[in-house]
Amino acid sequence: MKRASDILRILVFLAAALILNFPVIATLVTSLKSNAEIARNPGLWVEAPTLGNYAAIFDAAGRFDVWTFLNSSLVAAAIGTILPIIVCFPAAWVMARRGVGAAILFPATVNLRTLPLIVFAIPLYIMYQSLGLLDTRLGLGLILAVVNLPIALLILVNTIRDLPVDLEEAARMDGASLPTLLLRIVLPLCRPGLVTVFILGFITAWNEFLFGLMLTTRDAVPITVGASFFFASGGGGVEWGVAAAIIVIAAAPPVVLGLFMYRHIGGSMTTGAVKG
Amino acid sequence: MTRPARLENAILTAPLVVFLLLLLGFPTILDLVYAVSEVRFETLRSPSFAGLSNFTAVLGDPEFWRATWFSLRFAIVTALAECALGLFLAVYLAPLLRRAPWLLAILIMPMIVAPAMMGLMYRLVLHEFIGPLPNLLYAWFGTSPGFLTAQNVFTTIVVIETLQWTPFALLLFHMAYQSIPEDIREAAAVDGTRSWRLLTRIELPLMLPTIGVALFVRFIDGFRVFDNIWTLTGTGPGGSTTSLAIYIYVAFFRAGEIGEAVAASIMLFGAAFVLLFAAARWSTRGVR
Numbered sequence: 001m002k003r004a005s006d007i008l009r010i011l012v013f014l015a016a017a018l019i020l021n022f023p024v025i026a027t028l029v030t031s032l033k034s035n036a037e038i039a040r041n042p043g044l045w046v047e048a049p050t051l052g053n054y055a056a057i058f059d060a061a062g063r064f065d066v067w068t069f070l071n072s073s074l075v076a077a078a079i080g081t082i083l084p085i086i087v088c089f090p091a092a093w094v095m096a097r098r099g100v101g102a103a104i105l106f107p108a109t110v111n112l113r114t115l116p117l118i119v120f121a122i123p124l125y126i127m128y129q130s131l132g133l134l135d136t137r138l139g140l141g142l143i144l145a146v147v148n149l150p151i152a153l154l155i156l157v158n159t160i161r162d163l164p165v166d167l168e169e170a171a172r173m174d175g176a177s178l179p180t181l182l183l184r185i186v187l188p189l190c191r192p193g194l195v196t197v198f199i200l201g202f203i204t205a206w207n208e209f210l211f212g213l214m215l216t217t218r219d220a221v222p223i224t225v226g227a228s229f230f231f232a233s234g235g236g237g238v239e240w241g242v243a244a245a246i247i248v249i250a251a252a253p254p255v256v257l258g259l260f261m262y263r264h265i266g267g268s269m270t271t272g273a274v275k276g
Numbered sequence: 277m278t279r280p281a282r283l284e285n286a287i288l289t290a291p292l293v294v295f296l297l298l299l300l301g302f303p304t305i306l307d308l309v310y311a312v313s314e315v316r317f318e319t320l321r322s323p324s325f326a327g328l329s330n331f332t333a334v335l336g337d338p339e340f341w342r343a344t345w346f347s348l349r350f351a352i353v354t355a356l357a358e359c360a361l362g363l364f365l366a367v368y369l370a371p372l373l374r375r376a377p378w379l380l381a382i383l384i385m386p387m388i389v390a391p392a393m394m395g396l397m398y399r400l401v402l403h404e405f406i407g408p409l410p411n412l413l414y415a416w417f418g419t420s421p422g423f424l425t426a427q428n429v430f431t432t433i434v435v436i437e438t439l440q441w442t443p444f445a446l447l448l449f450h451m452a453y454q455s456i457p458e459d460i461r462e463a464a465a466v467d468g469t470r471s472w473r474l475l476t477r478i479e480l481p482l483m484l485p486t487i488g489v490a491l492f493v494r495f496i497d498g499f500r501v502f503d504n505i506w507t508l509t510g511t512g513p514g515g516s517t518t519s520l521a522i523y524i525y526v527a528f529f530r531a532g533e534i535g536e537a538v539a540a541s542i543m544l545f546g547a548a549f550v551l552l553f554a555a556a557r558w559s560t561r562g563v564r
Contacts, residue, residue, distance in 0.1 A: 009371065010372065017382050023397035024397065026409070027397045042405070042407060087291045118541060120303045121525075122538055123307045126310075142299060145299075149295075209503040210521070214529070231399060247397055250390065254388050255389060259381055267451055
């Protein structure tokens with residue numbers, strides 16, 4: 001009786017795992033087939049696995065230069081991840097320790113998470129155009145930083161709140177100045193929170209699509225947008241093996257990072273939700 | 277508070293405030309200006325005042341209402357489906373996940389995949405000739421529906437969105453379920469409470485706030501959906517998958533109707549604000 005229900009549970013788990021991950025599995029499998037095999041065998045089994053599609057991607061140049069896409073994604077995501085930490089850390093300390101900004105600044109920033117960001121996309125486009133930030137990695141990184149701001153502030157405030165105050169008071173007694181206190185005492189103690197912010201922020205920034213689509217055209221196109229170039233807009237003429245491989249490459253970094261650091265971030269993946 | 281402390285506070289919050297003002301405050305003002313202006317790409321620098329004509333144009337555009345209705349329907353259906361499925365999985369698989377927590381990572385994976393890439397993956401998966409899913413359906417049933425036809429496309433993207441974000445609800449409910457104190461369950465077991473009654477009378481009521489949060493977050497995210505729909509179907513056959521975000525994007529980039537696009541986005545902003553305000557009121561009342 002107990003055995004039977006356990007087996008049923010495992011079956012339900014397997015079914016859920018398979019259905020939820022089906023597109024990922026199917027794309028991965030297709031990326032390992034030659035174009036000839038894709039046309040002949042659309043199933044989930046690879047007869048003659050090949051890495052040819054991946055090789056073809058990295059050979060492509062010009063508008064399809066994958067290295068440029070990857071580079072743009074990396075730089076923009078790095079800016080979009082580190083800048084919120086720099087901007088939020090001092091503010092988070094003041095908020096956690098002195099209750100500053102509890103009325104407006106904190107809720108306003110955290111609730112940005114719930115705004116449809118396309119609202120800001122058009123004025124940003126116009127603003128970027130006059131500032132020369134259109135199609136630059138810095139420009140893209142800045143807006144990714146905005147996207148990550150709510151979660152960075154929320155996690156940092158919570159982290160600092162959970163730190164014992166005595167250490168800070170002792171340092172103050174010893175005559176540590178405020179910058180020393182923040183950088184030498186508080187910042188190192190925040191490490192777990194910082195790691196979480198970094199990982200979640202990087203995943204969000206890398207996966208972002210809308211701003212990449214609107215604010216870049218050639219030089220700073222991130223990989224999520226670049227991957228969509230491989231799907232000819234006309235419909236026909238898509239090389240499906242290559243297309244599958246580019247999707248895998250574009251989707252892999254956050255997935256690998258997320259699964260690798262799962263123990264670290266597991267619960268906090270829903271942070272913006274629990275308190276928002 | 278002492279003077280120097282106040283100065284310190286101002287200095288420490290300054291980076292955040294300045295950053296917000298530059299990247300969101302200024303664009304918001306620009307939004308308001310362009311919303312009441314007659315402006316095209318050629319006249320970006322010299323908009324001329326046009327009163328509320330952009331708003332009336334948007335409100336009189338049936339496509340705008342269609343997009344609003346689409347987003348609303350999409351958000352409600354997906355939020356409900358994701359939370360129902362997530363709740364079922366979290367509760368039903370709880371014994372399994374307690375023994376082997378890492379199994380959860382496998383179920384969570386879809387939500388780490390970029391939604392835009394998920395949309396592209398389904399271009400492949402659902403393709404009528406080379407797609408693995410139609411292939412399987414042909415093999416099993418001898419037939420396969422046209423997933424992206426005008427008739428079926430709404431269902432298809434609802435299912436796609438649901439499959440990607442059920443993990444979010446699952447994760448949230450999993451944590452809420454695990455944090456129910458074990459002694460409550462033990463006490464109920466001593467009283468001879470059946471497991472179904474334990475679930476409906478004790479566990480679900482305890483998880484109710486989390487369920488509310490999950491529904492709210494998923495509704496919001498569903499309402500502003502763009503990435504996965506855009507990469508899979510674009511505006512869809514006959515404009516049938518035009519969400520509000522897609523409507524605004526197309527008005528701006530394809531049609532160059534900047535004033536109208538901005539007016540539409542301000543209305544979206546307003547709607548989101550009202551909703552958020554209502555949710556905040558509702559949740560604080562719930563706490564009291």
